[in-house]
Amino acid sequence: MIKSVLLFLTTSLSMYAVMLRTVLLFLTTSLSVYAVMARVVLLFFVTSLSLHAVEWHRYEDALKEQQVSNKPIMIDVVRTNCHYCSDMDRKVFDDKEMSVWIEKRFIPVKLNLDHDKLPLGIKVMFTPTFYFVNKEGKILKRVPGSWDIQDFKDLTEMIK
Missing domain, CATH: 1.20.5 (Single alpha-helices involved in coiled-coils or other helix-helix interfaces)
Structure with missing residues (x-):
């Protein structure tokens, strides 16, 4: 055996x-x-x-959605070769939990200074810069710079 x-x-x-x-x-x-x-x-x-990244909207579509949802529009102003913009995308907006958190509170819009026209007379000094806009077209808050998840939450959680 x-x-x-x-x-x-x-x-x-x-x-x-x-x-x-x-x-x-x-x-x-x-x-x-x-x-x-x-x-x-x-x-x-x-x-x-x-696949779980933030779902970005066109500004015109966000305005229509805002009439129904009453959520503020979050405008992310970027440039094509902006290193800090890419960092935000990778570290914050590609995060599954953060994308859910953002989409629950805001209607996210990404505009590129290299080829998009900025609405509401927005002037940007550097990218990324975030603008939060209410239903009446009033800018509720401007957040310049690149942030990590927790800092970005802290800076934006009170916006309604």
């Missing part, structure tokens, strides 16, 4: 060694295929993470 078990284990281990060697050989000869596959998997992973 013990001889049978030892023979089985020896045979199984040598089969695994052959399989491992074959897989390693295949990986080294097909590295470019696996590099492409790794990129596809990474892209899928990153895309799935951002």
Whole structure:
């Protein structure tokens, strides 16, 4: 009985060694295929993470929604190559819990200084700058700069 078990284990281990060697050989000869596959998997992973990001609205659509919801509009003014704007997107607006928190309180709008016209005579000194606008078109609060989640919550939680 013990001889049978030892023979089985020896045979199984040598089969695994052959399989491992074959897989390693295949990986080294097909590295470019696996590099492409790794990129596809990474892209899928990153895309799935951002599925819970803040859902941005066009300003005109936000005005219509505001008539029904009475929520303030949160305008995020950015520039195309703004490092701090990208930080806010990645650290704050791509966070699932934070996106729910924001969308519960505000109608989020993102406007780019490089190609969007700013409403309400808004003048921006630097980006990102956030404007919170009520139903009557009055700016309730201006929040300049890039923030982490907790600081951004602290700065905006009293806006109604």
